[in-house]
Amino acid sequence: MVSVVLAAYNGGEYIKAQLDSVLSQLGADDEVIISDDKPSGTTKPAVEDVLASDPRVKYIEGPGKGVIKNFEHAIKNAKGDYIFLCDQDDIWLDGKVDAVVAELEKGAVVVMHDAKVVNNDLEVTESSFFAAHGSGTGTVKNVIRNTYIGCCMAFRKELKPHILPFPDNLPMHDQWIGLKGEKAGKVSLINKPYLLYRRHDGTATGGATSFLQKIKWRIAIISSLIRK
Numbered sequence: 154m155v156s157v158v159l160a161a162y163n164g165g166e167y168i169k170a171q172l173d174s175v176l177s178q179l180g181a182d183d184e185v186i187i188s189d190d191k192p193s194g195t196t197k198p199a200v201e202d203v204l205a206s207d208p209r210v211k212y213i214e215g216p217g218k219g220v221i222k223n224f225e226h227a228i229k230n231a232k233g234d235y236i237f238l239c240d241q242d243d244i245w246l247d248g249k250v251d252a253v254v255a256e257l258e259k260g261a262v263v264v265m266h267d268a269k270v271v272n273n274d275l276e277v278t279e280s281s282f283f284a285a286h287g288s289g290t291g292t293v294k295n296v297i298r299n300t301y302i303g304c305c306m307a308f309r310k311e312l313k314p315h316i317l318p319f320p321d322n323l324p325m326h327d328q329w330i331g332l333k334g335e336k337a338g339k340v341s342l343i344n345k346p347y348l349l350y351r352r353h354d355g356t357a358t359g360g361a362t363s364f365l366q367k368i369k370w371r372i373a374i375i376s377s378l379i380r381k
Contacts (some may be wrong), residue, residue, distance in 0.1 A: 154182050154183055154184070154232065154233040154234050154235070155179060155180070155183040155184075155233050155234075155235050155236075155237060155250060155254065156183070156184050156185075156186060156231035156232060156233030156235070156236045156237070157179070157183070157184070157185040157236075157237045157239050158174055158186050158188070158224065158227035158228050158230075158231050158237070158238060158239060159171075159172075159175075159185060159186065159187045159188070159227065159235060159239040159240070159241060160188050160190065160215070160220055160223040160224045160239075160240070160241070161187055161188065161189045161190065161191075161215075161223075161241045162189070162190045162191050162194065162196070162215075162220070162223070162241070163194040163195050163196060163198040164189075164195065164196040164199065164241035164242065165193055165194070165195025165196055165198060165199040165294065166192075166195070166199075166242070166243045167241060167242035167243075167351065168187075168196060168199050168200060168242070169199050169200065169203070169241070170244060171240075171241060171242060171244060171245070172185065172203055172210070173201065174244045174245040174246075175239060175245050176203075176207065176209065176210070177248060178245060178247070178250040178251070179209060179250065180246075183209055183233065184209050184210075184211060184231070184232065184233060185202070185209055185211065185225045185239075186211050186213065186230050186231055187200060187208045187210065187211065187213070187227075188211045188213050188214075188215040188224075188226050188227035188230070189212065189213070189214055189215055190215035190216070190217055190218075190219070190220070190223040190225050191215075191217070192214045192215075192364055193246075196241070197212065197325045199363060200212065201331065211230075211268060213226070213230060215227075220326075221319060221323055221325065221326045222319070224238065224303070224326045225318065225319045226328065227315065228260040228316075228317065231310075233310065234309065234310050235254055235257050235307055235308075235309060235310070236307060236308055236309075236310060236313075237250070237253070237306075237307040238304060238306050238307065238326075238327070238330075239304065240303070240304040242351045243268075243304050243348055243349055243351050244275065244348070244349040244351070245347065245348060245349055246346065246349065247346035248346060249266065249348065250348060251303070252266065252336070252343055252345070252347060253266060253307045253343070253347070254307075256341040256343065257285070257307065257308075257309055258316060260338070260339060261309075261338070261339045261340065261341035261342070262308060262309050262311070262312055262334045262337050262338035262340065263306060263307070263309075263312070263330065263331055263334030263335075263339075263340045263341070264306065264307050264308070264340075264341045264342075264343065265288070265302065265305050265306045265307045265331070265340070265341075265342055265343070266305050266342070266343035266344075266346070266347045266348070267281055267282055267283045267288075267305070267342075267343065267345055267346040268281075268282040268302070268304070268305050268346050268347070268348040268349070268350040269281070269282070269313055269343055269346045269348070269349055269350065270280060270282055270350045270352055271349045271350065271351050271352070272351070272352065273351065274288075275349055275351070278352070280346075281346065281348060282302060282305070282346070283342070285345060286300055286302075287300060288300040288301075288302070288337060289342070290331075290340045290342065291335070292332055292335050292336070295328060295331060295332060295335075296332070299324065299325065299327075299328040299331075301327040301328050301330070301331030301332075302350070303325070303327030303330070304325055304348060304350060305347070305348055305350075306327060306330065306331065308330060308334060311337075312330070312333065312334060312337055315333050315336070315337055316329060316330055316333045344347055
C-alpha cells in the first residue's frame with residue numbers, strides 16, 4: 154500500500170493539478186493524506202470535489218506550526234507500507250510510483266529520484282535537479298550541504314519510528330529523513346526525472362538563509378543524529 158503525504162497551505166492555485174497527477178498512478182487501496190496547515194485558506198475549497206468523489210483522498214487539519222511539523226503530522230497519519238512525500242504545487246510524471254516502489258521492494262529504505270525544475274507555467278528552467286545541485290548520498294556530504302529534496306523522496310514505513318517525532322530546530326524534514334535513511338540502511342537514487350518541480354514566489358521551501366543560521370542548523374542536525 155502506498156501513502157502519499159501532502160502538506161498543504163493555501164494550496165488552491167495548483168493542488169488540483171497535482172492531485173490529478175498523483176491519483177492517476179495510485180491503486181484502489183492506496184491513499185493521499187492532505188494535511189492542511191491553514192484550514193481557512195484556499196486548499197479545502199479546491200479539493201472538495203475530489204474528497205467527495207475519491208475515497209483514497211483524506212483531508213486532515215494540520216497543526217498550524219509550519220511546513221516541517223505539517224509533514225510530520227501527515228506522516229503520523231499515513232498507513233501505507235511506502236510513504237511518498239508530496240508538495241502541493243508540483244506535477245508527478247508518469248511512471249514515478251512504479252519506479253520508486255520497485256526500488257523500495259529491492260530493499261532500499263529511502264528512494265529519491267531526479268526532477269525537472271519548472272516555473273509557474275511549467276516551462277523547464279533546469280533539466281536535472283540532481284545535476285544542478287550535485288545531488289548524492291553520504292552523511293557528511295548532506296550535513297555539509299543538503300541535497301535531499303522531499304518532493305522527490307519516498308521511504309519504507311519501517312523508518313517511521315526512526316524519524317518521528319521530528320527533532321526541534323531541524324533545517325528541513327527532507328534532510329532529516331534522508332540522513333536517518335542512510336543510518337538505517339540503503340538510500341537509492343534514480344537518475345531519471347519523475348517530477349516537475351515548480352519554483353515560484355509562493356514556494357514554501359528553498360529560500361536564502363544566513364551563514365550563521367546554516368551553522369546553527371548543522372549543529373542541530375548533528376546533535377539530533379547522535380541522540381536519536
